[in-house]
Amino acid sequence: MPQAGKGRLNYRCPACFIRELDIDMFYDKEKKEYYCLRCPFTGTEEEVLKLNEMAKFRYKAMMERITDFD
Amino acid sequence: MKDTFILNILHRPEMVPEYAEKVTGQGKKEDIGRKELLTESLDIFKLQQEIAHQHGLKTTIQMTYSSLFNDEAISLAKEHHEKYGDEISLTLLGLPCKEFREKYKTKDFCIWMFSMEDKKAIVRDVFEKFHDIFGFYPQSTGSYYMDAELINFIKQEYPSVKCAVATCWEEGPKAYRTCNNSWYTFMDGGPWNPWIPSKANSHAPATNEEEDSGIVAIPHLSRDLLACFDGNGSNFGTHPQNVLRGMIYKDGKYPYLYNLIDQYRHLAKYNRGYAYNMMFVGPGWMNKAGRWEAPYELLVQSYRDCMAYYAELRDKGELVDMTMAEFADWYRANKTYTQPECALWKDILYGSEKQLFWYCDPYYRTCVDMNQGGAIVDLRPYAAKLEIPVGIGTGNVHDASYPFLVQSMYRAGYFTHYAGEGSIKSCKVSYKGEEADLCLCRTKAKFSEEGNDRILTLDPVDIEFSDLTFKVTTRFIFSEGSSEIKISRIITDMSNPDAKVHINEYITACYGTTEYPEDMNGIVLRCRGKEEEKEIVYAYKCREESVKDAAAVEAVVPQVKTKMTVYPVKGTFEGYFREGYAFSPMFTLGLNTELSNNEEMITCLKLEKVD
Numbered sequence: 001m002p003q004a005g006k007g008r009l010n011y012r013c014p015a016c017f018i019r020e021l022d023i024d025m026f027y028d029k030e031k032k033e034y035y036c037l038r039c040p041f042t043g044t045e046e047e048v049l050k051l052n053e054m055a056k057f058r059y060k061a062m063m064e065r066i067t068d069f070d
Numbered sequence: 071m072k073d074t075f076i077l078n079i080l081h082r083p084e085m086v087p088e089y090a091e092k093v094t095g096q097g098k099k100e101d102i103g104r105k106e107l108l109t110e111s112l113d114i115f116k117l118q119q120e121i122a123h124q125h126g127l128k129t130t131i132q133m134t135y136s137s138l139f140n141d142e143a144i145s146l147a148k149e150h151h152e153k154y155g156d157e158i159s160l161t162l163l164g165l166p167c168k169e170f171r172e173k174y175k176t177k178d179f180c181i182w183m184f185s186m187e188d189k190k191a192i193v194r195d196v197f198e199k200f201h202d203i204f205g206f207y208p209q210s211t212g213s214y215y216m217d218a219e220l221i222n223f224i225k226q227e228y229p230s231v232k233c234a235v236a237t238c239w240e241e242g243p244k245a246y247r248t249c250n251n252s253w254y255t256f257m258d259g260g261p262w263n264p265w266i267p268s269k270a271n272s273h274a275p276a277t278n279e280e281e282d283s284g285i286v287a288i289p290h291l292s293r294d295l296l297a298c299f300d301g302n303g304s305n306f307g308t309h310p311q312n313v314l315r316g317m318i319y320k321d322g323k324y325p326y327l328y329n330l331i332d333q334y335r336h337l338a339k340y341n342r343g344y345a346y347n348m349m350f351v352g353p354g355w356m357n358k359a360g361r362w363e364a365p366y367e368l369l370v371q372s373y374r375d376c377m378a379y380y381a382e383l384r385d386k387g388e389l390v391d392m393t394m395a396e397f398a399d400w401y402r403a404n405k406t407y408t409q410p411e412c413a414l415w416k417d418i419l420y421g422s423e424k425q426l427f428w429y430c431d432p433y434y435r436t437c438v439d440m441n442q443g444g445a446i447v448d449l450r451p452y453a454a455k456l457e458i459p460v461g462i463g464t465g466n467v468h469d470a471s472y473p474f475l476v477q478s479m480y481r482a483g484y485f486t487h488y489a490g491e492g493s494i495k496s497c498k499v500s501y502k503g504e505e506a507d508l509c510l511c512r513t514k515a516k517f518s519e520e521g522n523d524r525i526l527t528l529d530p531v532d533i534e535f536s537d538l539t540f541k542v543t544t545r546f547i548f549s550e551g552s553s554e555i556k557i558s559r560i561i562t563d564m565s566n567p568d569a570k571v572h573i574n575e576y577i578t579a580c581y582g583t584t585e586y587p588e589d590m591n592g593i594v595l596r597c598r599g600k601e602e603e604k605e606i607v608y609a610y611k612c613r614e615e616s617v618k619d620a621a622a623v624e625a626v627v628p629q630v631k632t633k634m635t636v637y638p639v640k641g642t643f644e645g646y647f648r649e650g651y652a653f654s655p656m657f658t659l660g661l662n663t664e665l666s667n668n669e670e671m672i673t674c675l676k677l678e679k680v681d
Binding site for chain 2: 009010011012017020021022023024038052055056058059060061062063064065066067069070
């Protein structure tokens with residue numbers, strides 16, 4: 001298997017992101033999956049995108065336009 | 071002052087952007103002279119300038135060392151200065167380039183980490199080169215952090231400098247960890263909004279003209295005062311791509327960015343009409359390969375949208391865009407040394423009702439958490455004006471943070487695991503064997519001013535014991551120029567009006583700049599009564615002492631040259647101190663009393679420098 005490289009976009013590991021770590025993932029062309037160098041996470045692009053959405057669970061007001069700051 | 075919301079927009083032609091070589095150059099041998107890298111980088115700078123000018127916004131062009139070797143960057147700066155009134159400035163960011171590496175034989179790029187000898191050489195080099203090209207010395211400069219020795223040297227050699235980007239707010243251990251323990255910007259503990267740095271420590275504002283370093287400092291970005299306190303600072307600031315980095319968007323929409331700007335505008339209410347924003351996006355954040363999950367198109371769109379929003383505010387007369395030098399003049403004309411910076415900040419991201427109050431003046435910076443009943447969760451003793459040289463050869467290469475005495479995120483606060491105590495200032499009420507800490511009473515606060523006092527009044531909190539209920543109302547009084555925080559507690563609405571409630575007003579503290587414990591040996595703990603005095607020197611022996619009718623309880627922390635005193639202002643108290651132990655490397659200072667219905671007590675926390 002040749003060395004891994006970056007995928008279409010430079011995805012971060014969603015498992016690490018949720019614990020406040022920004023770690024680039026690398027892409028394994030043979031297995032068609034992204035993998036993290038630090039934790040054991042592996043996933044397809046589709047899985048990564050889904051998990052990235054899930055990571056926003058704590059941002060409950062993310063899409064609100066707030067006008068009252070008192 | 072009529073409400074004035076001032077915006078500084080900075081752009082830098084960084085010929086080899088941070089991140090770009092590492093990220094977009096992945097799989098290629100390192101070559102910082104790559105033509106495509108230089109071309110793309112300059113194109114991004116041009117695009118940023120174009121977007122600002124399309125909206126009629128003025129910028130400060132911070133020329134980098136590398137851009138001083140690039141004719142096109144120089145010519146653009148001159149043209150934009152003439153045509154749009156942009157300030158041509160000089161940053162100490164963006165040092166990396168072929169010329170710099172050949173001359174200084176290093177890959178270091180953070181000015182505060184160089185030896186003082188190198189700092190001087192680099193400053194002279196870039197300032198003189200700038201002068202050779204433009205025919206004048208710059209009026210503003212900056213980096214992610216500017217240590218006091220560096221600022222003092224620049225001011226001495228180049229007195230034209232009146233403004234500098236001098237810190238990234240709360241960018242310390244959290245940012246380091248987020249970057250996989252590889253981003254060495256340890257600079258927690260500074261002001262979040264512009265200030266006049268002291269000659270001794272650039273985080274600590276100057277108390278008077280004698281301490282004045284001669285510049286106005288601005289922060290690198292305007293950051294979310296709640297999200298950044300407990301999260302990665304680089305996700306929550308007036309930097310659209312940082313908001314994308316935090317994944318705070320959906321379907322290309324990021325209302326959080328506008329909420330953040332608007333909350334900064336709202337701070338005018340607490341600062342006599344003045345509010346401020348700083349925007350500074352390095353070119354690496356808008357490169358064509360995208361930035362993490364965000365494609366190039368979204369990166370650029372977010373920049374356009376942010377500028378459009380600022381322009382909309384300007385058009386409505388609600389924003390004034392200034393260059394850094396213009397802002398420095400405005401600041402000097404409109405602010406005094408002791409005038410504090412206040413921010414009653416609410417959560418705008420997580421959907422909670424959490425509120426923090428930040429206060430900063432030349433004597434201390436502190437944070438009051440209304441979600442913990444008005445506990446003090448951060449306290450930095452600026453009164454000590456600590457001289458903390460940083461850089462190679464100082465014995466302290468990295469840590470530019472201003473030390474805390476209380477930092478409840480790094481040192482536990484109310485909640486600890488199994489044993490020990492965390493750093494926090496709060497109050498415990500007890501009655502017939504039952505006890506409640508106000509840390510567990512969520513509330514809100516309102517801000518007011520009376521003369522030179524800034525007052526934070528918390529909504530009353532309910533205490534329910536098995537055979538007594540009552541309310542506690544807390545007020546914090548921050549008296550300008552006093553180095554003191556007065557705290558008033560009033561008991562009301564007692565279910566049994568004849569009852570007396572025991573109150574323990576306490577502060578549990580330590581010192582440090584990181585999550586890890588420091589050596590507490592040598593800290594002096596003292597109770598002073600009207601007739602007796604008790605004192606120990608910290609040795610992890612879990613000792614306690616108290617005096618009746620206390621005049622004051624104090625801790626002298628020689629490691630941070632600070633004396634912290636708590637003393638009664640209204641009421642009679644028993645004063646006590648508690649030494650910690652190995653598993654609880656803290657100390658506690660406290661004042662005990664009893665209150666009846668409708669009775670008020672006032673205590674004071676004071677910070678002083680000791681040598």
